[in-house]
Amino acid sequence: MSIYLDNASTSHPKPACVLEAMKYFLEEIGANAGRSAHKKAVEASRMVFETRELVADIIGAENSSRIIFLQNATEALNTAIFGLSLSRGDRVITSSIEHNAVMRPLRFLEKTRGIILDIIQCNRAGFLEADEIRKKITARTKLIVVNHASNVVGTILPIAEIGQIARVHNIPYLVDAAQSIGCLPMDVEKNFIDLLAFSGHKGLLGPQGVGCLYIRENFDLVPLRFGGTGSNSGSEYQPDFLPDRYESGTLNLPGIAGLRAAVKFVLERGISNIHKHIQNLTGELIEQLRKIKDIIIYGPQHKDLQTGVVSINLKGMTPAEAGEILDREFDIAVRVGLHCSPQAHKTIQTFPSGTIRVSLGIFNTVQDVNKFCEALCQIIE
Ligand SMILES: Cc1ncc(COP(=O)(O)O)c(C=O)c1O
Numbered sequence: 001m002s003i004y005l006d007n008a009s010t011s012h013p014k015p016a017c018v019l020e021a022m023k024y025f026l027e028e029i030g031a032n033a034g035r036s037a038h039k040k041a042v043e044a045s046r047m048v049f050e051t052r053e054l055v056a057d058i059i060g061a062e063n064s065s066r067i068i069f070l071q072n073a074t075e076a077l078n079t080a081i082f083g084l085s086l087s088r089g090d091r092v093i094t095s096s097i098e099h100n101a102v103m104r105p106l107r108f109l110e111k112t113r114g115i116i117l118d119i120i121q122c123n124r125a126g127f128l129e130a131d132e133i134r135k136k137i138t139a140r141t142k143l144i145v146v147n148h149a150s151n152v153v154g155t156i157l158p159i160a161e162i163g164q165i166a167r168v169h170n171i172p173y174l175v176d177a178a179q180s181i182g183c184l185p186m187d188v189e190k191n192f193i194d195l196l197a198f199s200g201h202k203g204l205l206g207p208q209g210v211g212c213l214y215i216r217e218n219f220d221l222v223p224l225r226f227g228g229t230g231s232n233s234g235s236e237y238q239p240d241f242l243p244d245r246y247e248s249g250t251l252n253l254p255g256i257a258g259l260r261a262a263v264k265f266v267l268e269r270g271i272s273n274i275h276k277h278i279q280n281l282t283g284e285l286i287e288q289l290r291k292i293k294d295i296i297i298y299g300p301q302h303k304d305l306q307t308g309v310v311s312i313n314l315k316g317m318t319p320a321e322a323g324e325i326l327d328r329e330f331d332i333a334v335r336v337g338l339h340c341s342p343q344a345h346k347t348i349q350t351f352p353s354g355t356i357r358v359s360l361g362i363f364n365t366v367q368d369v370n371k372f373c374e375a376l377c378q379i380i381e
């Protein structure tokens with residue numbers, strides 16, 4: 001039987017209820033939300049509203065209209081970063097372990113608009129001290145953006161401490177929770193978050209094609225896209241109320257229907273139970289990996305300090321070679337290479353070949369960990 005250890009890319013399998021919900025939506029509802037007044041359209045709008053409420057619940061947001069449905073975390077991050085209208089000389093503080101979904105928009109703005117990046121160097125395990133961020137703040141700092149957990153080494157950053165610093169200095173604070181949502185508890189209020197971007201298809205167990213951006217109350221962004229929203233149709237101007245201001249065009253309704261079922265599933269299981277399960281598996285994996293000679297383990301190497309993402313390398317073999325053998329000979333799916341995070345690999349000193357990334361999910365078991373480690377032993381022999 002195949003073993004899937006690539007949950008940081010997208011979670012697999014999805015709960016059966018997700019497939020059923022998408023099928024039900026397509027077969028029985030199918031209409032667009034917020035456009036017409038017939039029964040099916042009303043039903044579609046209700047489904048979207050309920051999903052918004054559930055997502056708000058997961059992140060501790062009081063007002064669900066502050067949850068914007070987009071395509072993925074990348075679009076959510078772009079909406080946030082470009083929406084701040086940064087201009088020449090404005091400074092952005094970020095970390096050296098960010099995904100390209102953050103780094104590429106920032107590098108684009110650096111090149112085209114002359115913003116200045118203050119990139120805090122994390123240590124080799126992917127950690128940074130919140131105080132390092134405080135020291136970099138100037139009067140021109142217009143954004144602090146960090147990930148909650150690294151997609152390369154799983155390291156959990158001190159987002160509450162950083163958030164407190166951002167709030168005290170009145171600097172917009174954007175958190176990329178692509179790797180943590182659904183796997184770690186999240187509360188936007190307790191973490192002083194203004195903008196939270198995440199995918200629906202990773203820890204939330206939804207289908208690909210839906211991502212979310214949370215925008216704190218009274219916080220305005222210039223929309224990335226303009227167009228039809230089904231509301232204020234008589235006006236040629238973009239609505240100024242949420243979520244419509246940022247949701248132009250037809251939403252991915254089958255995807256949102258799947259996300260609704262997925263988030264219900266996650267809430268029923270309980271985030272703290274899911275977290276504990278992945279944490280235990282991560283601890284087991286690290287312990288077993290440590291016993292195998294000729295393996296290099298990166299990151300914190302501690303289940304309390306990271307998510308279920310563990311990066312390794314086998315001495316004398318490229319990650320690409322190892323990944324190919326794991327797939328072909330053992331039917332084990334991992335991701336190899338740079339994982340869209342060149343800076344993170346420079347930080348952990350694995351650039352340019354990268355690592356073998358194992359990422360555990362809710363449906364993985366100790367047997368999966370055992371089989372993966374046995375496979376590594378055989379490859380090394
Ligand atoms: C930390 C991080 N940020 C952003 C993204 C982008 O997510 P999406 O593919 O949903 O746009 C990923 C995807 O792996 C990620 O790991």
